[in-house]
Amino acid sequence: MVSVSAHSSPRRKLQLSHVLAHLVLAGVGLVLFYPLIFMILAGFFTKDEFTTTVLGFLPIPKHATLDNYLVLFKGSSDTSTRMYFMNSLYRTLYSTFFAMLTSFLAGYAFARLKFKGKDALFLTLLATQMIPGTIALIPTYLQLARWPFAGGNDIFTGGTGLLDTWWVYLLGGPAINIMGMFLVKQSLEKVPFELDEAAKMDGAGTLRVIFQILLPLQMPIMAFIAITTALGTWNDFATPFFYTTSDHMQTLPSAITRLSSAAVGPGGSPNYPMMITLGLGTTVPALLIFFFFQKYIVQGLANTGIKG
Template sequence: MARTAAAALKSQFRPVHLLGHLFLLGIGLVLLYPLVFMILAGFFNKTEFTSTVLGLFPIPKAPTLANFKALIAGSTDAAVTVYLQNSLIRTVYNTFWALFTSFLAGYVFARLRFKGRDTLFLILLATQMIPGTLAIIPTYLEFARFPFAGGNHIFTGGTGILDTWWIYLIGGPSINIMGTFLVKQSLEKVPIEIDEAATVDGAGTVRLIFRILFPLQLPIMAFIAITTALGTWNDFITPFFYTTSDHLQTLPAAITRLSSVGASPGAVINYPLIITLSLGITLPALLIFAFFQKYIVQGLANTGIKG
């Protein structure tokens, strides 16, 4: 049996298959090289890094784990623990609200009937066509003029909620338009008879939503959770533009802060630490995508969207 299978496999093998595998292997190595470089650079100290002519694979003469310790446990050079904590809190908080609002909004547009429903949904979709950079200044003014906060009163100005945790608590969560669209598309494929049968059996609206319909949307919810978590984890704009205090920074914004530390004459920028922090941002995203990519594909497949 084994010989038959081996013979069949050998008969199907073609030289072009080997070339294809070698080509894909080469592409994979090219894509992985930046990650390998970041890991190797993390073993440098800032003095040796700036004084060394780096090769394709830089090897330090005096390897150190200080940068990796700073990434995991924090250090005096950078409050990495605070940055990491802020990033985790933001990611969990925004992901929860994205799931909550996306599912409820998707349910409203898929199941409820009211005047202007389709028009309102089109308006929400239209907001996705506006580049996010165009909203930076209006959002900044909105936060700065937030009433009864930061010295703002009816007739006087102030700082509003700028440079406070309210930026993350209020400004972070919002209706996830893409998530709402996906939930709506998926719920419309669920027969309305399920709702009617649940109502006949005595299920109320809350039980119908969270005990019957929600479990059917788990692939979609997983997709929304993964994409929201990755987007929040890598978010640079919010902490950079709307906060200035060091204790409010996240990992992406902290990298920019560390890059500007050496702006004074004679100062040496700690590039190995910056690269290691970048590695700390990249690895979680890669791991999440590697382990949960099937949910991304399954979530999009359940909505009927073809990529």
């Protein structure tokens, strides 16, 4: 009997610790997901009911409506949220692809190639990460507005340049992801050069070595670059807001500002349920991307410390 109780006591303590751990995790999860739950429930309110109701812990409408969600998925008479969603999707896919390509090629160049001024150029690129993005807004605007022979610009007179055109998104897409380039460089430096030499002795060319041998080894890092670039591009508000004006050029984050302004009624009171619902259109896709692919972010960062 003594031996049984001695063995059962640690098991009970272990089970109790598991229960407490799950309770703590459940509580933390509820705190983290509460804003999202609040937004979902608030979307079922009408404007009048939302402004006159004393909201409790969970806002439950008495007269639920789907009007706000219909605006989110179908748009209204003067807006098309589907168009904004597709603009965001196309821009995100384009920017993510070129960020992966340029980051990998730049990381390969700094890790594998020898050329004059390599270290100085690498340090210069890293130094640009210390410059806040807001400082570049005005210079970028002037650069796009004064782009020669575009939008009415010529040598003598000015025009709109590339502003309010798809070139705003296309030229911004292929930019190098500096963090991604750094991670690729750090990871490739751990891969022995003998692997390249062995492949070339077997008849492989440079491009085959790059894309069929070295690139597969960097897949966790490439996934990290893809996820972080996709999240950053999807949530980008500044680029379409500052550099475009046409309605058909807007992405979802910038269009929400216009839709939110349109949601203000004649009396000047905002339609908060509609504004909250429109915010879900940007928040939920980003949360899903992070939720399903978060392990690749950890793997991508961990891979830079693996020795070859």
